[in-house]
Amino acid sequence: MATIMVAFGAALTLVVGHRFDWAPIPIVLFGCITVALFALLQLPLFVDMVRSTYWPRVFRKQSLRIMKPNNKKKKEN
Template sequence: MVSMPGGNDGSKGTPIFLNKGSFMVFVVANALALFSSVTATLMFLAILTSRYVIEDFLYSLPRKMILGLTFLFPSLVFMLVAFGSALTIVLSERLKWIYIPITLLAAIPIILFAILQLPLYVKMVESTFRPRLYRPLKLWK
């Protein structure tokens, strides 16, 4: 069960920070993180449950991998945005300077993921969707 930052109002049941702008950032980022992570998980599960025939290796599996990585990156970004906005909602009353460290710390995994996965992603997109007529075939490396 997901709990809202700050809890709920006991009489109405509505979130306490409902009127704050950062709460709306939390709600939207949390929903987008859920949708994109479920989509990425389904794409990767589709790879595991494929038939493993030749045609799958040429067409279906690379496209599923590209879609999985495409949805995995926004999932990570939205999850960190939701976590950071929840922290700023809870801590903004006591610590006014908390926005800068949270933003810097949330950027580290995003940048690391981009550095590690972007070369693979670009090569996969090129090899899957770029026509072979425009690329010379390298016989010798």
């Protein structure tokens, strides 16, 4: 998304920048607004993904479970 906006802004600046000296200012502003909106709208999805993947492991104490063999034999009658 960011590279598309950079390429579009660069092309628009090359085409319009020589004719109008003030053209780069709105190009940069609109480019930054769209990238910021994209990042803001994707942030909740990223937070949910990280929370569902890593959150249970962060606060749960890790313990080693040692498997002990069952040495007790059943008594045969």
